[in-house]
Amino acid sequence: MRTEPRGHGPVRYGPTLPEDGLPVPPELAAAVAGAAHRADSEPLGGGGALLEAACGYWERRGLPTAPTAAVAGPGAPPLLLALTAALGGDVLVPRPCAAWWAPYARLLGRPVFHVPTPAECGGVPDPYALLETVRRVRAEGGDPRLLVLSVADDPTATVAPPELLHETVEAATGEGLHLVSDETWRDTLHDPHDTVLLSPAEMLPGRVTVVTDLAGALLPPGWPAAVARFPAGDTGDGLHARVLDVLTALDARVAAPVAAAATLALSEPPQITGRITAAVRLHARVAAAAHHTVVAAGALALPPRAGRHLYADLAPLRSALAAHGVGDAQELEDFLTARLGMPAPGGHRFGDDLGALRVRLSTGPLLGATDTERAACLGAPEPLEMPHVHRALTHVKAVFDDLSDDAQRRESPR
Template identity: 70%
Template structure:
């Protein structure tokens, strides 16, 4: 069973969009740390310097993943680290649909197959366990060699957090089939305040079978300072995998620069300034994402409530007739239309492995926080950022653009009731 190309006839989507932008100024203490390390002339060792690796161990220990004898390594971004992991494990890769845009190019670069598995109705980030088992069976029956499943306990692009039981069932199914699991926990530290959302790492459930990967540009570093860390299973097999990954990072020259290593160490140590900034940023993005979600539902679109990150995944399928009147018939058209109308990146769902024909896209909250450093700082420090003129204008623009796509009678009620419920109501 070879995976189909969702973009056939429109040109292949070889590379996806970057992570949703933070839209906030760099923490001053972090900028000073980077500047102070810029004069270093010696190269950092492949896999990261000892201080960085020790900071990473402490980071995971505070989240209930005491490394113990587990190996830890670092790389200049999540993509190079996942590439090394995929190369070290070999075989074909399974991912949920949709999934982060940066997961699949590495696999294709290695000449491996990627198989997308539908997600459960209530969340993204993990495959439906029964669909996963069926996919593994079919791939093997047709001569494939599935070895790796990648999951996200806090997801991009859907901004959802799988319930613990759903996550457990999916990972249990994968482990039962002999797959290694990579848990992408890039957005783990961006859970929105308010809802009683529980996040567990698969490594807590199946410690011998899960490698944890964290791209620090999710909740801690700006995109200009790419760094990522991996924690391998505390087993002999985990040691071998870590050694193989380090070999690949070394051979490909995927080492951190001194300023980036210093920045990564600083944020992983989680001092008062780092944790305070992260908490403020998470709360801000959570409020704006909730407001954006309300606007989507009011316009007649579909979207699961955002629970993490700085983004929202939207299905405008119910507005297909009005979109078709504007020449928008698939996800690429939708991306082009909304990017032009909103003046900010709105990647279509096909960038994340979703069906090209579905009218889905990811909306980011970062571009709504202001266009100048002063406006962004005001957004971060305001007790009511939604009342700030620049944030209110940005949300009003989104409301206006979405409002063009629906008749007044199609709009949902003030609480998001009516035609636009909070879950996916279209077929996945």
């Protein structure tokens, strides 16, 4: 069995299974088409219309922002790369975390330290574990300066409770860390009436930079655009300037047609917000059904509360998996990807232990193989009863039921 993962980056499955699984909204397609004639590009850091729309978006979420405290870039990765370069020092991230966070620090030669994180709190590390990690790193000669976290988490689909977030923010403040809050999935709460989501920027206005990848909830996955909100005051102004320097060196601009779509999406007209609500409802229904199947088979998984994913621990099925040659997360990834016919990245892709049998499943591939099928899901009153969705979920159930049956046979006394 391997003791180290092969590489640090996310697995590459190719373009055949879109993570969102839904066709492009006609309003966004029209915005792109209307700007397709533009031969110029957006200014570095984003044009005035895009930044004004971003500021309005944040204002409606209780985060007043001036356009001079915002930037836009061609996706969240360039923005995080620029922030990491501008802040310097070592980087702290939860365990697990979004697959793309750590590689950008490593690209810059910065050490990355994973902080233990409660399973139910997703992208917000335990405050006491954070303090212990910071002090250990410093004792070993390190220089931790940046903590990246997410209140609506990508791999685990959980939402950190405000009380734990507050404790973690206080711990980070006490250690002089700057926080980057990845809020890509904040608008995808499955039950917004039963889930309280707060931004760390509300609790610590002077030390939090918010990054939102629009190619998540607001834009199709293949349209790279993201916005960042800097703290007010001298600290934020200096960081804003340094980030712009890095983006300039990279010539990291948002394509003009994508900027037009991003401006429309951030402005949140009713037709766009209605589409987002319908998409969130659809993914929530499918995620809940997949969660029920996985748990019924004996795996461990918290109910998904945001986004389009399910994070499952198959440790209770270890004996059955061992019979198939599966002993770590990479082998689990290979096994489930082949059996399910869809990407099933192992937990090691997200910084989790290689030896742990954890996997992230996505809802997008379960919505159909064509735009017609996926669009039909979006408008269906009972999407789980759509034939292609029912078939996909039945297949997932069969794969996990087989593992459950194998495990029970191996544990039964002979």
